[in-house]
Amino acid sequence: MVQAALKKADTESLANFTPRQNAVLEKALGLLVKGGDRALTTARIARAANCSKESLYKWFGDRDGLLAAVVTYQASKVRAPGSGQLPETAEAFRAQLTGFAFDLLSVLSGDVSLALNRLAIGQASKDDAQLGRLVLERGRKVIGLRAGTLLEAGRQRKFIQYDDQQAAFRTLYGLIIRDFHVRQLLGDALDARESDFETQASSAIDQFFKLYGPDKNRAREISQT
Amino acid sequence: MVQAALKKADTESLANFTPRQNAVLEKALGLLVKGGDRALTTARIARAANCSKESLYKWFGDRDGLLAAVVTYQASKVRAPGSGQLPETAEAFRAQLTGFAFDLLSVLSGDVSLALNRLAIGQASKDDAQLGRLVLERGRKVIGLRAGTLLEAGRQRKFIQYDDQQAAFRTLYGLIIRDFHVRQLLGDALDARESDFETQASSAIDQFFKLYGPDKNRAREISQT
């Protein structure tokens, strides 16, 4: 609901880039997904996008600027999924959490996400880790915000309870993602059961409610640490 | 405390490499940790290790073989911590789980681990992802085995209960690591609370027991999914 507007901007002022530049970045993204950062050379991008290397340097400064632009472009494309309206019933709350878990699993397992994270992680060994910060800022943080508002809504309506929202979110994240992300980043493939994101998501949310759900018929000892 | 044995094998037959080769690989590891894969050129390794490039190629074939050797070398150094003896009391079991969690957090947050994972992930976009498979095989799998025997011991003694050991392990892993690993891979720094691995570990194990612990005074509804 926060990001209501800004929906028509598909070929327009997407993240301060011109349409032409967005088209180039889209091609670059395609190259990255297809062949990894090794394939993301200025010459190849220029060839794929039918533009000149000179234009690339004029628009993005240097190669690092171009990589940053690719990340920014992708981030501007997805935009935080508009999290609908906040839930009023316990069932709706659980459903929204499960939807969040499903979305998270789907997004992080996507080709584009994996390619961008690989790129940023590969560069993160450098001194500055600029790309890594960008990915965290434009990707992770947005996810955290969406989950945060959702969790807070659930807490205020007594569907769950916690003292530390950050800690609750990190637990939720861990229950959902487990070791899937890093394994996939390393090139591992998920097996059939793991690829059933619906089941995985609902299982994770079940566990989350066991940890943070309201005390019904069980002893009250919810995380004092 | 767990890794008692295997301490003298420092300059000896570590993973089928000669002592000289191990020394070279150690230098290479140092370069990698210090400067990332960008710094891991054959010329630099040769210079740092006072050996000739010709020897590098003779010993390891090509650059990829050298990188694989670095991974193998590091894996051979740590060796699965011999998981001591299996626990006989619930307290001992919890303590061992907490120790496992602490070790896992410490290892994955270490310079060497982060550098190697960054290297493998950066290369994983290539066609084969050979390094990624190697890291998974020599790193992840060993951890899974240690945890697996520990979990199984606890289950047989009724300290915990589960149907699917794989699923239980992945939950344990998620509760321990949360989003720490990927964040650190991306160059993010853990804040003070997150860096307190003892507290993090014991908190994660608390949560794990809430999900998989024996039914004491609470409703019996342990994960049927």
Added chain:
DNA sequence: GCCGAACCGTACCGTACGGTACGATTGTGA
């Protein structure tokens, strides 16, 4: 119809790196 800006395609430059070749050095067994 003319002008200038933006841009394309291509050629070009310097450098860094993977990989190879070779003479010099060291150490070891007969």
Added chain:
DNA sequence: TCACAATCGTACCGTACGGTACGGTTCGGC
């Protein structure tokens, strides 16, 4: 002492890439 193997240090080669330069083309404003 000699021969031989292993290795070192260095020089060398080809290639790929980041970055620049330049002539030709398109296109909007006047």
